[in-house]
Amino acid sequence: MKKFLSFFISSILWVSISSAAYGQENDQKSQIQQFVNESINEYQIPGASLAIVKEGKVVFQENWGVQSDGKRITNNTLFTIGSISKPITSLAIMKLVQEGKINLDESIYSYLHSFNYEKENFENEITVRHLLSHTSGISSKDGLEVADLTLREKDSIKKATEILNGVVLNHEPGSIHQYSAANYLLLGRIIEEVSGFQFPEYIRKEITSKLGMDHTVADYRQAIKLGYTPGYQAWFGKPIKSVNHFDNSGVPYGYIASTSSDMIKFIKFLLGNQKLLDQKNFKEYTSPQVHRKEEFYYGLGWRISTSRQDSYLFHGGETPDSRAELFIHPSKQYGFILLTNKNNISDVMHTTYIREGIRNIIERNRVSHIIPADYKLQWITLLTIIIFTFFSFWLVFHLRKHKLITFVNRILGSIYLVLALTIIPILELIVDSPCRTISLYGSDIAILIKCFIAICVVFSIVLFLQDKIIKFVKKV
DSSP, X not given: OHHHHHHHHHHHHHHHHHHHHHHHHHHHHHHHHHHHHHHHHHXXXXXXXXXXXXXXXXXXXXXXXXXXXXXXXXXXXXXXXXXXXXXXXXXXXXXXXXXXXXXXXXXXXXXXXXXXXXXXXXXXXXXXXXXXXXXXXXXXXXXXXXXXXXXXXXXXXXXXXXXXXXXXXXXOTTTSOOOOXXXXXXXXXXXXXXXXXXXXXXXXXXXXXHHTOTTOBSSHHHHHHXXXXXXXXXETTEEXXXXXXXXXXXXXXXXXXXXXXXXXXXXXXXXXXXXXXXHHHHHHHTSOOXXXXXXXXXXXXXXXXXXXXXXXXXEEEXXXXXXXXXXXXXXXXXXXXXXXXXXXXXGTTHHHXXXXXXXXXXXXXXXXXXXXXXXXXXXXXXXXXXXXXXHHHHHHHHHTTOTTHHHHHHHHHHHHHHHHHHHHHHHHHHHTSOHXXXXXXXXXXXHHHHHHHHHHHXXXXXXXXXXXXXXXXXXX
């Protein structure tokens, strides 16, 4: 009788606990669903895909919205994953390290015989590890100069590397972290030189096929065959269909295309279901390398939190028309991928807010407040241009009554002309990015700046020729 009662009570407790856990899991799913729904509406994201893996199982997978061609987002919709390409590139490097073909602390001259860089007065050579951890001494701006070139040929990585050839280092290799696309471009080229395969072929043959990621590609033509369509850029937050920016030379750092279903397999690999690397090399692959701030480090293609209570791996990614977030929490045995098809300089934090909101629900069972979208930068720029234009009209009409009209007009006309000629170089200096990057990632800001330049040129011409214009009008 006692055994029966003990069994009966144990069964009741097990059912109760299981029901509570099931109820909590369902509650979390509905919370995540609602939170992401509200977030993509607030941030005007046309299409998104989210997948969550916990303890080796897919516990949530959902899609929202449409692609730019009107098709519904599905589990197998291709998105460019931006800088989440970097952990895939670094995995390929570690595979070659494991095979004894690459040494992380060997100079890159051992693998790239035709590539040269200017060391200035620095002593250290750039190593493979320096490239992986963004401590090569190549600046962020120099990286952006060779990024997003929309090259589509098979040897695009080689061509972009040739453009980078002769780059001047601005810091001693190994001394500081400077996030630069150039580092992973060079890693892509090293993979090609060492393996004897084009980068997309090596990734398919040695990485994605072995992980079962059959819809993950590193080549424009293959992406098109699998139904890839470009995403959206933005005008004051409003999504605008993008032209196709897919760049074959950029796949090692930002243009690998994948799906939420394929990224589930990558997450499972990162959570321990892996055979690609042995324990030693996997530990190296996911280890911190260079301190960034507080308890955050950059590793070999990873951003890493080393907090004892909350250690995790993550990486965000963006192209001109997509944003993505990958989050891996090994000790809590869960991870997730968020893919979206819209981007702009003002959208940069939106997917980060969503990522942290999802974490908050999973780890604390709390729903975060949705942080409102902020487009102050665009509105301030527009307002400045409007005020500047009205001031310029006032100035022109006011100077009609001035006796020194020719002398004053020449001075003011020169000022307007100097403004037109220097606004872009000044802006490039302030944001430490080339003009092309500003146009790609802040298309609305770029259009407003072009309008400002046009206004400066027009008023410069009017001021230089105002006396002649007045005489002509009087004659008429």
